[in-house]
Amino acid sequence: MLEARPVVLSSPLSRGFPWPAPAKLNLFLHVTGRRANGYHELQTLFQFVDVGDSLHITPRGDQELKLSGAPADLAGEDNLILRAARLLRQASGVPLGAEIHLRKQIPVGGGLGGGSSDAATTLVALNRLWNLGFPLHELAELGLQLGADVPVFVRGQAAWAESLGERLTPVDIEQPWYLILTPPVQVSTAEIFGAPELRRDHPRVQLADYLAGRCDNDCTPVTLARYPLVGEALSWLNQHAPARMSGTGASVFAAFANEAAAHRIARQVPRSWHSIVARGCNRSPLLEVIDRS
Numbered sequence: 001m002l003e004a005r006p007v008v009l010s011s012p013l014s015r016g017f018p019w020p021a022p023a024k025l026n027l028f029l030h031v032t033g034r035r036a037n038g039y040h041e042l043q044t045l046f047q048f049v050d051v052g053d054s055l056h057i058t059p060r061g062d063q064e065l066k067l068s069g070a071p072a073d074l075a076g077e078d079n080l081i082l083r084a085a086r087l088l089r090q091a092s093g094v095p096l097g098a099e100i101h102l103r104k105q106i107p108v109g110g111g112l113g114g115g116s117s118d119a120a121t122t123l124v125a126l127n128r129l130w131n132l133g134f135p136l137h138e139l140a141e142l143g144l145q146l147g148a149d150v151p152v153f154v155r156g157q158a159a160w161a162e163s164l165g166e167r168l169t170p171v172d173i174e175q176p177w178y179l180i181l182t183p184p185v186q187v188s189t190a191e192i193f194g195a196p197e198l199r200r201d202h203p204r205v206q207l208a209d210y211l212a213g214r215c216d217n218d219c220t221p222v223t224l225a226r227y228p229l230v231g232e233a234l235s236w237l238n239q240h241a242p243a244r245m246s247g248t249g250a251s252v253f254a255a256f257a258n259e260a261a262a263h264r265i266a267r268q269v270p271r272s273w274h275s276i277v278a279r280g281c282n283r284s285p286l287l288e289v290i291d292r293s
């Protein structure tokens with residue numbers, strides 16, 4: 001059990017404060033190996049965008065944990081928000097609860113890390129609201145139990161990532177405007193990593209290789225073969241700008257020089273695809289809130 005500070009429920013943040021849970025992009029994703037337990041060694045570059053979910057959290061003096069606003073298929077006890085809250089309570093031993101309202105904007109199963117980001121925001125916010133005082137690196141370690149992507153959202157800095165995606169080196173890279181397209185399919189991360197045809201032996205690269213345009217997403221051929229709509233979205237976007245898939249899909253994205261250029265293409269996106277125009281951020285909007293409060 002991690003050691004927690006005494007509990008004070010008088011935080012000025014304790015009511016009505018929207019906690020951002022931004023989406024992420026994998027600017028590239030290489031699979032460099034596979035562990036005996038089936039998990040994959042990765043190299044990836046994470047950057048956040050300034051669009052995402054938001055959580056309204058009100059702490060409770062009893063031990064009730066309540067979630068509202070989640071889409072029906074995510075409303076159960078296994079939602080990553082509730083799992084994160086229970087994990088933090090277990091780690092700290094505090095006898096407290098919370099009412100959490102989720103405003104979901106990140107497409108589910110879209111390779112944009114929505115579930116992991118919601119979990120990370122829950123850990124960071126409840127750490128404040130329950131006055132626990134855990135440092136971010138301990139919350140990130142705890143979050144890894146919930147998903148490989150949770151630590152980068154807790155740390156809140158764009159990062160070069162290795163291992164399962166949790167060994168993080170902060171980077172300061174360009175912050176372009178992105179157009180992100182998500183066709184109406186949910187891709188299962190486990191399915192793509194479980195595919196026999198997935199390339200798993202990518203030689204290790206350096207940031208300079210990425211900057212020189214020598215990196216890609218090893219999951220793309222696997223996802224495209226199983227989810228043709230992702231291929232359609234990628235081909236469509238590639239007509240307008242060099243496009244790539246994020247994570248294991250379903251979202252694809254391209255960078256633009258400015259917001260107007262991204263919106264110009266966004267207006268032409270086929271109606272059945274979800275589209276987001278967002279700014280790349282090296283500091284997560286969550287970190288900005290923490291620093292301001």
Ligand SMILES: C[C@@](CO)(OP(=O)(O)O)[C@H](O)COP(=O)(O)OP(=O)(O)OC[C@H]1O[C@@H](n2ccc(N)nc2=O)[C@H](O)[C@@H]1O
Pocket residue numbers: 026029038039040041042044110111112113116146147148149150163164165189190193194246247248249
């Ligand atoms: C691929 C990435 C790239 O950022 O993103 P998404 O496409 O999911 O957004 C992540 O590594 C996903 O992280 P996350 O979504 O947290 O995945 P997890 O819940 O930890 O794992 C889901 C499943 O994917 C497989 N998995 C995941 C990560 C990894 N390094 N190796 C794996 O083999 C495992 O089968 C695991 O059971």
Ligand SMILES: Nc1ncnc2c1ncn2[C@@H]1O[C@H](COP(=O)(O)OP(=O)(O)O)[C@@H](O)[C@H]1O
Pocket residue numbers: 074078079080081106107108109110111112113114115116118119186187189247248249250
């Ligand atoms: N709060 C949540 N938001 C999104 N997905 C969630 C959440 N809680 C649990 N999940 C589960 O996590 C899975 C992965 O979702 P998500 O993080 O949106 O996609 P990805 O891993 O492709 O980035 C979903 O299929 C869903 O069952």
